[in-house]
Amino acid sequence: xxxxxxxxxxxxxxxxxxxxxxxxxxxxxxxxxxxxxxxxxxxxxxxxxxxxxxxxxxxxxxxxxxxxxxxxxxxxxxxxxxxxxxxxxxxxxxxxxx
Amino acid sequence: xxxxxxxxxxxxxxxxxxxxxxxxxxxxxxxxxxxxxxxxxxxxxxxxxxxxxxxxxxxxxxxxxxxxxxxxxxxxxxxxxxxxxxxxxxxxxxxxxxxxxxxxxxxxxxxxxxxxxxxxxxxxxxxxxxxxxxxxxxxxxxxxxxxxxxxxxxxxxxxxxxxxxxxxxxxxxxxxxxxxxxxxxxxxxxxxxxxxxxxxxxxxxxxxxxxxxxxxxxxxxxxxxxxxxxxxxxxxxxxxxxxxxxxxxxxxxxxxxxxxxxxxxxxxxxxxxxxxxxxxxxxxxxxxxxxxxxxxxxxxxxxxxxxxxxxxxxxxxxxxxxxxxxxxxxxxxxxxxxxxxxxxxxxxxxxxxxxxxxxxxxxxxxxxxxxxxxxxxxxxxxxxxxxxxxx
Numbered sequence: 334x335x336x337x338x339x340x341x342x343x344x345x346x347x348x349x350x351x352x353x354x355x356x357x358x359x360x361x362x363x364x365x366x367x368x369x370x371x372x373x374x375x376x377x378x379x380x381x382x383x384x385x386x387x388x389x390x391x392x393x394x395x396x397x398x399x400x401x402x403x404x405x406x407x408x409x410x411x412x413x414x415x416x417x418x419x420x421x422x423x424x425x426x427x428x429x430x431x
Numbered sequence: 432x433x434x435x436x437x438x439x440x441x442x443x444x445x446x447x448x449x450x451x452x453x454x455x456x457x458x459x460x461x462x463x464x465x466x467x468x469x470x471x472x473x474x475x476x477x478x479x480x481x482x483x484x485x486x487x488x489x490x491x492x493x494x495x496x497x498x499x500x501x502x503x504x505x506x507x508x509x510x511x512x513x514x515x516x517x518x519x520x521x522x523x524x525x526x527x528x529x530x531x532x533x534x535x536x537x538x539x540x541x542x543x544x545x546x547x548x549x550x551x552x553x554x555x556x557x558x559x560x561x562x563x564x565x566x567x568x569x570x571x572x573x574x575x576x577x578x579x580x581x582x583x584x585x586x587x588x589x590x591x592x593x594x595x596x597x598x599x600x601x602x603x604x605x606x607x608x609x610x611x612x613x614x615x616x617x618x619x620x621x622x623x624x625x626x627x628x629x630x631x632x633x634x635x636x637x638x639x640x641x642x643x644x645x646x647x648x649x650x651x652x653x654x655x656x657x658x659x660x661x662x663x664x665x666x667x668x669x670x671x672x673x674x675x676x677x678x679x680x681x682x683x684x685x686x687x688x689x690x691x692x693x694x695x696x697x698x699x700x701x702x703x704x705x706x707x708x709x710x711x712x713x714x715x716x717x718x719x720x721x722x723x724x725x726x727x728x729x730x731x732x733x734x735x736x737x738x739x740x741x742x743x744x745x746x747x748x749x750x751x752x753x754x755x756x757x758x759x760x761x762x763x764x765x766x767x768x769x770x771x772x773x774x775x776x777x778x779x780x781x782x783x784x785x786x787x788x789x790x791x792x793x794x795x796x797x798x799x800x801x802x803x804x805x806x807x808x809x810x811x812x813x814x815x816x817x818x819x820x821x822x
Contacts, residue, residue: 334438337445341740348747355754356785363758363783369610370485372559376611377489379555380543380618381526381641 437732444736447716458701459745465698466749466797467756471765472690473789474757478781482613490672492650493642495657496665503665505636513660514642519653521645525637527623529630531591536579542619544626556620560605567622569604575616577606594631601625612780698797702804717812718820730813731806738805742798750790758783 334342365373448455495514497506511523527544545556545565556564560571570589572580580589580603591599607615627634644653654666717730756762761780812820 335442337449338438338442341445345744345747348744348751352747352751352754355751359754359758359783360785363780365481365485365782369782372608372611373482373486373614374489375555376559376607376614377486379545379559380528380620381491381494382528382541382543382618 437729440729440733441736444733444740447733447737448740455741459741459748461697461701462742462745462797462801463749463752465694466746466793467752468694469691469793469796470750470753470789471757471762473786473793474753474784475762475765475781477784477786477789478757481782481784486614487669487673490669491641492644492647492669493654493657494667495640495642495661496638496667497661498663498665503639505632505638506640506664508635508637510640510661514640514657517653517656517660519644519646519649519656520642522643524641524643526639526641527626527630527632528638529626531619531629533579533583535583538579539617540576540619541617542621542626542629544623545620546623559608559611559615565604565620565622566602567624569602570619570621570625571605571607572603572620573607573615573618574609574612576619577603591629593629599625599629601629695796698800702800714812714820717809718815718817721813721817722821727810727813731810734806734809735802738802739798742801746794746798750793757781 495506495510497504497510506525508525511525514520514523529542530539531542532539556571565571580586585603588600588602591601593599601621607618626632632638642653642657644650650668650670654668657664657666720730720733721727757765758781
């Protein structure tokens with residue numbers, strides 16, 4: 334084995350090592366524990382509102398059970414904000430400038 | 432012995448990669464970025480799906496809402512007794528909840544009312560709140576709500592403006608645990624009575640009804656019966672909710688598909704460039720190798736090793752970068768597709784899910800294609816006579 338081959342071998346070993354360590358670290362630190370899962374289920378059971386507090390301009394993204402049929406139209410007149418999915422979120426700062 | 436890795440060919444392949452210098456680096460960089468992007472996208476969607484699926488079984492079995500002129504309207508509490516008379520229904524709970532627009536910060540809070548003295552609720556709340564206990568004059572808030580309130584100098588209480596213009600002062604009793612931030616970020620939980628006061632909802636009305644069915648098989652039948660009993664009711668079963676999750680992901684998939692197509696397209700341009708033939712220098716190299724006695728098989732093996740080293744290196748590096756990007760750095764830029772531009776956005780701390788399907792998918796979409804794109808043109812040249820190639 335020449336120097337280049339040894340270097341490549343060690344490089345792949347290093348990559349594999351980093352990957353395994355990363356997976357082990359994330360598995361122990363970032364994965365959902367049973368306790369977390371229990372809390373999430375309890376909270377959703379309590380409120381009955383399962384949706385995540387995320388938003389992406391899509392309709393019904395937040396608490397879809399209280400959306401209206403007309404919410405699918407972006408210019409629904411019942412809203413104070415400028416688009417239809419802003420029940421849970423702020424409107425755009427740029428769009429709010431009048 | 433024939434299939435054993437030929438270390439000399441491997442060394443030659445390494446030398447060839449290093450000789451090509453900038454070209455090898457460019458391909459490795461593009462390949463790494465591509466696999467990192469694809470893997471990140473799949474990691475994010477998988478983790479969010481996992482988050483949603485975790486709580487999917489905790490969904491109410493049936494939600495009954497009243498509609499008036501196609502708009503959701505308050506429902507009469509008397510409907511609870513009517514529903515309880517239906518065979519199959521074991522429990523009906525009248526919920527009071529809604530959105531409160533805090534104009535100062537331009538955000539909407541989700542307010543949910545609970546019966547604070549019911550043992551079941553106090554036990555549940557105790558598990559999901561860091562400190563503090565709910566009382567008739569206090570509320571529990573999500574961490575996003577706390578930040579927004581703090582920025583408006585509401586540290587210990589918040590003044591809600593009631594429909595009649597008067598103010599309802601509610602103390603902040605506690606903040607929801609950071610473990611449930613994705614669910615509770617914009618939520619405020621308080622007693623039903625306080626909520627009725629803030630929203631101006633009468634005692635005889637509720638926002639909607641949650642129906643519990645004794646036999647899970649009967650959910651759809653019961654939902655049908657409720658629809659017949661209340662023709663203007665909007666009856667939502669947990670299956671409808673699950674289906675709407677799918678719709679969300681179909682929408683998300685559209686965004687991702689666009690990114691995916693761009694990424695794949697870039698990759699295929701590189702592949703096409705490689706497929707379209709070897710450079711004259713590379714052809715001469717193959718010709719010389721053949722002239723000094725290399726067989727077609729040896730040339731192909733060498734090219735295989737060459738492409739395998741580059742593509743595997745890029746793939747592994749891409750996966751490592753994607754894992755760090757999504758789970759350690761919380762996916763900057765890409766997370767905006769999900770959380771938008773809201774001032775009430777949660778930390779994008781999604782749970783780590785090791786999805787081998789994703790890893791295999793990205794692997795098979797990239798590594799074998801690249802290897803094929805390297806070997807096929809080499810095979811075309813290697814099968815020619817050596818003097819034809821050199822000349």
